Amino acid sequence: MIDHEQITTSDDAALHSAGRRRFLSLVGQSGAAVGGLALLSACGSDSSSSNPTPTPTATSTASTEAADITILKFALQLEYLSGQYFSYAATGAGLPASDLTGSGTQGTVKGGALVPFSDPQVAAVAREMARDDRAHVEYLRSLIGGTPTAMPSLNIDSGSTDAFAALAGLAGVTPFNPYASDENFLYGAFILKDVIATAYKGLVPVLGTPGFITGLAGVLGTEAYHAGLIRTLLYQKGFTVIPGKLSAARDSLDGSTTLDKGIAGADNTISNVAPVDGNGITFSRTTGQVLNILFLNKASVTTGGFYPAGVNGTVNTSAANG
Numbered sequence: 268m269i270d271h272e273q274i275t276t277s278d279d280a281a282l283h284s285a286g287r288r289r290f291l292s293l294v295g296q297s298g299a300a301v302g303g304l305a306l307l308s309a310c311g312s313d314s315s316s317s318n319p320t321p322t323p324t325a326t327s328t329a330s331t332e333a334a335d336i337t338i339l340k341f342a343l344q345l346e347y348l349s350g351q352y353f354s355y356a357a358t359g360a361g362l363p364a365s366d367l368t369g370s371g372t373q374g375t376v377k378g379g380a381l382v383p384f385s386d387p388q389v390a391a392v393a394r395e396m397a398r399d400d401r402a403h404v405e406y407l408r409s410l411i412g413g414t415p416t417a418m419p420s421l422n423i424d425s426g427s428t429d430a431f432a433a434l435a436g437l438a439g440v441t442p443f444n445p446y447a448s449d450e451n452f453l454y455g456a457f458i459l460k461d462v463i464a465t466a467y468k469g470l471v472p473v474l475g476t477p478g479f480i481t482g483l484a485g486v487l488g489t490e491a492y493h494a495g496l497i498r499t500l501l502y503q504k505g506f507t508v509i510p511g512k513l514s515a516a517r518d519s520l521d522g523s524t525t526l527d528k529g530i531a532g533a534d535n536t537i538s539n540v541a542p543v544d545g546n547g548i549t550f551s552r553t554t555g556q557v558l559n560i561l562f563l564n565k566a567s568v569t570t571g572g573f574y575p576a577g578v579n580g581t582v583n584t585s586a587a588n589g
Contacts (some may be wrong), residue, residue: 334475336411337581337582339410342483347418348423362401374419376419378422378429380425385449386449392500419578420576421573425444433563434563439517453504457497461498469488469492469553498541502540514527518575519565556588558578559586561573
């Protein structure tokens with residue numbers, strides 16, 4: 268896949284503005300961002316580029332901010348999932364209850380366990396990422412203001428029928444318990460962090476409020492550092508085969524276009540720490556593609572996988588890729 272993104276020019280700025288206006292035109296007078304899903308999920312869900320090419324329409328500052336809040340609420344749903352996984356793996360406990368309240372149905376966490384780390388460097392990385400993801404949850408809640416979306420029910424358990432094992436099963440990796448060892452923890456981290464980094468790359472260009480753009484771009488940067496470090500540790504330790512299989516499993520869910528990449532070349536002698544195209548640019552996923560993977564479903568659905576009761580907010584449906 269070739270992602271034709273370059274340094275911003277006046278034409279690029281016009282395209283961004285057009286994308287922004289198209290998103291807002293779909294939001295509607297109430298400010299409920301049902302149109303956010305149409306733009307961020309349906310457009311490009313099965314195309315060679317995950318950057319939509321929308322039709323310009325007029326907008327206002329108020330509607331811009333309302334649509335941006337919808338995007339932030341979707342991002343918060345991703346951070347709940349990542350935050351709980353890393354918090355349990357690093358500390359044996361989940362996020363504090365005060366970080367989980369809000370609109371929609373507040374759920375519970377199924378699973379989660381302290382990893383018996385043998386490598387102190389991997390343990391230190393887990394603790395750092397747990398701190399960062401908790402900070403992301405709290406930061407996004409503060410950006411949203413008022414009443415943020417609550418944490419939905421999450422499945423991060425280690426059973427053979429649970430979400431981690433189900434995704435690993437698509438890759439032919441069985442049995443799989445992400446809390447069993449350093450290696451398995453890194454595989455679980457690889458599953459989530461790669462997806463979340465590509466999700467943020469798809470979300471940031473659609474924002475229209477400068478403060479929100481700066482904030483979410485900062486979170487994107489952190490998630491990209493996290494994903495790159497996980498990929499580096501896996502490559503450094505020689506764990507290259509299973510990430511390639513997990514990458515192929517994710518790619519089988521998010522559409523017919525080949526997007527995902529493992530951490531090494533075919534002969535495992537060439538590293539692929541950054542999954543980039545010929546321009547050295549990483550790819551984006553739409554919200555629909557992100558939920559395809561996290562719901563473990565190629566169809567247009569609203570529940571499944573890591574989110575057994577779905578996500579809170581109006582951007583809540585996976586793409587129809589089956």
